[in-house]
Amino acid sequence: MNVNYFYSLLAVVVLGSVAYVGAGVAGLQGVFGIFIPYLAVVIFISGFINRVMGWARSPVPFRIPTTCGQQQSLDWIQQNKIDNPSTLFGVIIRMFLEIVLFRSLFKNTRTEIVGDKIAYKWVVWLWLFAILFHYSFFAVVIRHLRFFLEPVPFFVSFLEQIDGILQVGLPGIFLSGVLLLAGAVLLLLRRILIPKINYISMAADYFPLLLIIGIALTGIMMRYFIKVDVVKVKELAMGLATFHAGIPEGGLGGLFFVHLFLVCILVMYIPFSKLMHMGGVFLSPTRNMANNNRMKRHINPWNPQVKFHTYDEYEDDFREKMIEAGLPVEKE
Amino acid sequence: MVDILKPEEMFNSIDYTSPSDRWEDVPPDLTLGNFCYPTKKKNLEYLGLPAKDEWSPADDDWHLPDNWEEIIHEGFKERLEKYRSLKVFMDICVRCGACADKCHFFIGSGDPKNMPVLRAELLRSVYRKDFTTAGKILGSIAGARKITPLVIKEWFSYFYQCSECRRCSVYCPYGIDTAEITMMGRELLSLLGLNINWILEPVANCFRTGNHLGIQPHALKEMIEFFCDDIEEITGIKINPSFNRKGAEILFITPSGDFFADPGTYTMMGYLMLFEHIGLDYTLSTYASEGGNFGLFTSSEVMKRLNGKMFAEAKRLGVKWILGGECGHMWRVINQYMDTMNGPADFLEIPKSPITGTRFDNAASTKMVHIAEFTADLIKNNKLKLDPSRNDKFKVTFHDSCNPARGMGLLDEPRYVLKGVCNHFYEMPENTIREQTFCCGSGSGLNTEEIMDLRMRGGLPRANAVKHVHDKHGVNMLACICAIDRAALPPLMDYWVPEVGVTGIHELVGNALVMEGEIERTTDLRFEPLNEEEAQTDE
Numbered sequence: 001m002n003v004n005y006f007y008s009l010l011a012v013v014v015l016g017s018v019a020y021v022g023a024g025v026a027g028l029q030g031v032f033g034i035f036i037p038y039l040a041v042v043i044f045i046s047g048f049i050n051r052v053m054g055w056a057r058s059p060v061p062f063r064i065p066t067t068c069g070q071q072q073s074l075d076w077i078q079q080n081k082i083d084n085p086s087t088l089f090g091v092i093i094r095m096f097l098e099i100v101l102f103r104s105l106f107k108n109t110r111t112e113i114v115g116d117k118i119a120y121k122w123v124v125w126l127w128l129f130a131i132l133f134h135y136s137f138f139a140v141v142i143r144h145l146r147f148f149l150e151p152v153p154f155f156v157s158f159l160e161q162i163d164g165i166l167q168v169g170l171p172g173i174f175l176s177g178v179l180l181l182a183g184a185v186l187l188l189l190r191r192i193l194i195p196k197i198n199y200i201s202m203a204a205d206y207f208p209l210l211l212i213i214g215i216a217l218t219g220i221m222m223r224y225f226i227k228v229d230v231v232k233v234k235e236l237a238m239g240l241a242t243f244h245a246g247i248p249e250g251g252l253g254g255l256f257f258v259h260l261f262l263v264c265i266l267v268m269y270i271p272f273s274k275l276m277h278m279g280g281v282f283l284s285p286t287r288n289m290a291n292n293n294r295m296k297r298h299i300n301p302w303n304p305q306v307k308f309h310t311y312d313e314y315e316d317d318f319r320e321k322m323i324e325a326g327l328p329v330e331k332e
Numbered sequence: 333m334v335d336i337l338k339p340e341e342m343f344n345s346i347d348y349t350s351p352s353d354r355w356e357d358v359p360p361d362l363t364l365g366n367f368c369y370p371t372k373k374k375n376l377e378y379l380g381l382p383a384k385d386e387w388s389p390a391d392d393d394w395h396l397p398d399n400w401e402e403i404i405h406e407g408f409k410e411r412l413e414k415y416r417s418l419k420v421f422m423d424i425c426v427r428c429g430a431c432a433d434k435c436h437f438f439i440g441s442g443d444p445k446n447m448p449v450l451r452a453e454l455l456r457s458v459y460r461k462d463f464t465t466a467g468k469i470l471g472s473i474a475g476a477r478k479i480t481p482l483v484i485k486e487w488f489s490y491f492y493q494c495s496e497c498r499r500c501s502v503y504c505p506y507g508i509d510t511a512e513i514t515m516m517g518r519e520l521l522s523l524l525g526l527n528i529n530w531i532l533e534p535v536a537n538c539f540r541t542g543n544h545l546g547i548q549p550h551a552l553k554e555m556i557e558f559f560c561d562d563i564e565e566i567t568g569i570k571i572n573p574s575f576n577r578k579g580a581e582i583l584f585i586t587p588s589g590d591f592f593a594d595p596g597t598y599t600m601m602g603y604l605m606l607f608e609h610i611g612l613d614y615t616l617s618t619y620a621s622e623g624g625n626f627g628l629f630t631s632s633e634v635m636k637r638l639n640g641k642m643f644a645e646a647k648r649l650g651v652k653w654i655l656g657g658e659c660g661h662m663w664r665v666i667n668q669y670m671d672t673m674n675g676p677a678d679f680l681e682i683p684k685s686p687i688t689g690t691r692f693d694n695a696a697s698t699k700m701v702h703i704a705e706f707t708a709d710l711i712k713n714n715k716l717k718l719d720p721s722r723n724d725k726f727k728v729t730f731h732d733s734c735n736p737a738r739g740m741g742l743l744d745e746p747r748y749v750l751k752g753v754c755n756h757f758y759e760m761p762e763n764t765i766r767e768q769t770f771c772c773g774s775g776s777g778l779n780t781e782e783i784m785d786l787r788m789r790g791g792l793p794r795a796n797a798v799k800h801v802h803d804k805h806g807v808n809m810l811a812c813i814c815a816i817d818r819a820a821l822p823p824l825m826d827y828w829v830p831e832v833g834v835t836g837i838h839e840l841v842g843n844a845l846v847m848e849g850e851i852e853r854t855t856d857l858r859f860e861p862l863n864e865e866e867a868q869t870d871e
Contacts, residue, residue, distance in 0.1 A: 055419050056416075058414065058415060059416060060415075060416045061415060061672070062668060063672065064417065064509070064512070064668050064739075066498055066507055066738050066739075067737070067738055067767065068741075068767040069741060070741050070743045071694070071741030071742060071743075073692075073694045073705050074705060074708060074709055074745070077744050077745065078744070083767070084741040104430070104502065104504060105428070105430055105505045107502070107503060108430050109433075109434075109503075109763055111434075111439055117799075117800070118439060118792070118793055120761075120763040126429070130428070130505075195350045196348070196429060196432050196433070196444070196447070198350070199350040199355065199444055200355075200427050200453070205426070272465065274423070274427075277426055280420045280506060281505070281506050283416065284420055284421075284424075284508070285416060285417045285420075286501055286508075287506070293668050293671065293672075294666075294667055294671065294696070294698040295696050296696075297671045297676050297697045298672045300672050302414055304633055306636050308640045308641065309540060309637075310644070311619050311641075311645065311648055314540075314541075315619075317540070318548055318549050321548060321549060321550045322550065324550060325549065325553050326553075327549055327550070327576055327618060328578070
């Protein structure tokens with residue numbers, strides 16, 4: 001077994017066990033139910049802000065959009081206003097499509113050698129898995145707002161209705177949970193099974209996927225199999241949300257704390273990991289800038305003074321030859 | 333020079349199987365033929381850059397300066413503070429692998445470190461160790477690694493196997509641009525005096541004489557006059573271009589490759605004929621006689637030092653605006669860096685074509701217009717008398733150069749010009765043109781003889797697409813708008829698709845242009861018969 005996924009799996013198992021033993025067996029429910037969630041939120045918020053501020057502190061010295069279509073030039077040449085935007089509006093559309101629809105991933109191709117030629121095939125899988133994963137994750141997060149808000153906002157209930165549209169099982173199956181698990185597993189399998197992707201993958205790529213799989217699995221188990229006392233969970237969550245935190249009477253099962261603890265780990269891990277792509281995608285200078293470089297001057301705050309070779313120095317070097325060749329000079 | 337494999341052997345040698353060793357454990361191949369020759373010390377000294385005694389990348393010990401680790405650490409830190417791109421790109425890659433098989437060097441070599449993601453990991457791993465908490469504590473589990481002389485060698489090897497073409501950036505969901513990574517990597521190497529001669533010698537030449545080859549003013553004038561003699565022989569028309577002329581309306585700057593290297597020279601002749609035909613009030617400069625800027629491949633400061641001459645000369649001569657010739661990276665610099673670095677060009681006017689009256693508002697600030705934009709406008713407004721049948725022996729396809737495609741978006745202007753001057757035009761497959769175009773394999777200063785194997789591999793995806801249209805439509809001419817292309821594509825075509833020639837688009841314009849008072853043309857600008865039948869009867 002590759003050490004990268006071994007370490008990652010081990011880490012997730014150990015973390016899960018810590019919560020199970022700590023909260024379930026040793027009874028440290030206050031630690032796992034109150035202290036660690038608060039700690040996680042503090043670390044997440046401060047870490048996230050710190051990281052984004054860190055990026056923002058570095059200037060963007062040059063306007064370097066990657067242009068993926070026709071520029072704005074002559075009136076009669078059709079500009080690609082989205083992939084080569086020259087206005088803020090175009091940039092907003094480009095970023096919106098990128099962030100919401102993963103447009104660049106959608107263009108993905110696979111390179112293959114076919115006989116004596118190289119061929120490129122459009123492949124949709126990475127895009128599909130990514131969309132599946134991110135949107136079901138998003139739906140799951142929104143659904144969980146039910147635990148923290150009273151009354152439950154309309155959009156949460158609305159989403160639950162769509163999410164449970166299959167109307168199978170009792171309690172009704174939420175598609176998002178299953179799809180999240182499927183998405184994460186597919187992304188994981190891709191990393192393990194495709195040799196090229198396996199070669200570039202690190203522990204930091206496996207760990208979050210396994211962590212999320214752990215979270216999804218424990219969540220699904222609590223909802224459908226080892227049913228957790230939802231009323232108590234809501235009591236705990238509302239307490240946390242309203243800063244009147246307390247462990248509900250009689251406590252909660254070990255599995256719940258495994259779920260919660262893994263979520264806390266994920267939340268704390270985000271600011272220090274590649275999961276910051278959720279913030280970074282907004283700040284990527286190759287995507288969030290208009291290609292209006294020749295129309296509007298971009299300012300570099302640290303534009304250095306440099307030594308030029310001036311025309312006068314040049315003429316001093318070559319004056320005689322220039323005169324001889326009949327080239328005009330400044331000083332005869 | 334090292335002999336390279338035959339095309340078929342090279343093609344069959346491509347192996348996409350990943351090695352069994354982790355990439356961190358695979359040392360770079362720095363045997364002769366696999367690296368660019370290092371810079372001669374005199375070039376570095378001339379430019380006042382960190383210099384190093386003569387050395388070879390094949391040496392075991394590179395004799396780095398005593399405090400090399402500190403130099404790299406401080407240099408890295410400085411660049412993280414100066415460039416948001418670097419900082420963000422170091423942090424947010426998720427290694428999804430979308431970029432992995434988008435790089436022409438990976439496609440042609442199968443070397444996993446030519447996957448853009450791993451090329452960036454070469455820097456990223458050091459970044460994690462030096463600048464992130466997780467990397468400091470967890471080390472290799474967090475993908476961090478300590479910098480060693482071997483890592484420096486690896487950087488040197490792989491940052492000079494990237495042509496900064498930005499194709500990977502098109503597919504990256506975050507737009508991570510390996511060109512930025514490679515630029516930073518090269519700047520860091522440069523701090524240790526590690527550069528390649530193919531880049532730094534042109535830079536030093538350009539700094540002193542104004543152009544890459546070090547052509548001195550009188551010689552430049554002679555070269556152009558020589559072209560004018562050829563033009564007179566072909567068309568019967570005598571052209572007298574001016575040099576360093578104050579008061580001209582337009583300053584024309586083109587890559588110096590067009591002055592001395594075939595087939596760029598024919599493109600130069602095309603420009604001269606076009607300007608004569610429309611009666612353009614323009615001048616050439618011997619001081620700002622280079623459109624290209626190998627500073628782009630060295631460091632932002634060197635880029636600025638070379639680029640500064642364009643505006644300075646425009647100001648000295650008192651022209652109204654600047655017209656730029658066909659060149660790839662030159663236009664990356666002009667479109668994305670020039671105004672920021674050396675502007676504002678408030679002494680110039682918003683470019684306006686004196687022939688058609690079209691105002692180029694897209695160049696309102698930088699005041700520099702691309703010749704393809706300029707000529708497309710002329711053709712659209714019927715200002716040129718053209719006989720496209722003079723190019724009938726050519727079945728033409730168009731190679732989008734990386735920089736005008738992905739750093740500008742100049743896609744339809746050159747196509748419009750081509751379709752105006754030739755009757756047989758065919759596009760290569762969709763995945764290989766426009767923003768998805770493939771590099772010639774020799775961009776960003778890699779157009780050097782000693783790495784022919786790498787260049788042929790890197791150029792394979794381009795050649796493969798040309799071969800496709802060659803087989804399908806009989807394409808025999810590859811048009812481009814880049815001087816490096818005009819130097820790099822001929823050997824690439826000779827190697828992979830020998831029946832295909834290379835041309836700039838203004839060579840074809842020159843062929844098709846019916847100039848006032850010209851004699852009947854019997855040859856094209858290469859002194860070759862105008863059509864195939866004549867060519868055959870001659871034989």
